[in-house]
Amino acid sequence: GQNIDQPTEMTATEGAIVQINCTYQTSGFNGLFWYQQHAGEAPTFLSYNVLDGLEEKGRFSSFLSRSKGYSYLLLKELQMKDSASYLCAVLDSNYQLIWGAGTKLIIKP
Amino acid sequence: GAVVSQHPSRVICKSGTSVKIECRSLDFQATTMFWYRQFPKQSLMLMATSNEGSKATYEQGVEKDKFLINHASLTLSTLTVTSAHPEDSSFYICSARDGDTEQYFGPGTRLTVT
Numbered sequence: 224g225q226n227i228d229q230p231t232e233m234t235a236t237e238g239a240i241v242q243i244n245c246t247y248q249t250s251g252f253n254g255l256f257w258y259q260q261h262a263g264e265a266p267t268f269l270s271y272n273v274l275d276g277l278e279e280k281g282r283f284s285s286f287l288s289r290s291k292g293y294s295y296l297l298l299k300e301l302q303m304k305d306s307a308s309y310l311c312a313v314l315d316s317n318y319q320l321i322w323g324a325g326t327k328l329i330i331k332p
Numbered sequence: 333g334a335v336v337s338q339h340p341s342r343v344i345c346k347s348g349t350s351v352k353i354e355c356r357s358l359d360f361q362a363t364t365m366f367w368y369r370q371f372p373k374q375s376l377m378l379m380a381t382s383n384e385g386s387k388a389t390y391e392q393g394v395e396k397d398k399f400l401i402n403h404a405s406l407t408l409s410t411l412t413v414t415s416a417h418p419e420d421s422s423f424y425i426c427s428a429r430d431g432d433t434e435q436y437f438g439p440g441t442r443l444t445v446t
Contacts, residue, residue, distance in 0.1 A: 265437040266376070310376070319378075
């Protein structure tokens with residue numbers, strides 16, 4: 224079956240760095256997405272990785288290792304507004320998105 | 333970037349009535365649109381995939397006669413919740429795909445059935 228695992232909840236301090244991990248087992252792979260979702264709102268796109276390595280975009284970076292079925296989202300210089308759920312999703316061989324359950328990130332002052 | 337709109341953003345309806353939700357891709361043509369449902373504190377659940385001009389493909393456990401999907405054009409898909417019940421109260425989100433990869437999400441519709 225297809226499976227995506229990410230931690231349910233994480234807590235970090237304002238100004239610090241946090242890494243949210245995601246492991247996946249899917250039928251085929253056409254890329255991995257990270258989305259941010261604030262409570263009561265739709266997801267917003269953060270990053271897309273299809274090749275191994277690190278993609279940096281401002282305070283957010285995303286890493287992918289296809290051989291390990293592993294990705295992480297790295298958030299630097301955390302701000303209170305970063306408190307949200309972070310969703311990992313994999314595009315499978317049928318170009319369907321397989322979603323993780325999301326990681327709720329709590330930022331404390 | 334690509335923009336997807338949804339209307340209405342919030343709707344309250346009485347049990348037994350039907351509600352239509354519209355999803356539009358504003359600045360691109362979406363060959364495929366997706367409808368998701370999300371209950372509180374849970375992840376997105378794909379309900380159905382619709383391709384322009386053809387019947388929607390429903391996920392297992394989703395009643396196609398209850399959740400009617402019409403994808404009449406490359407920029408518009410509609411979801412009609414028929415004979416709504418309180419357990420249908422949820423956050424409904426559409427997304428549209430341009431090409432094979434990225435999906436662009438609409439802002440979501442909060443449905444409350446009383």
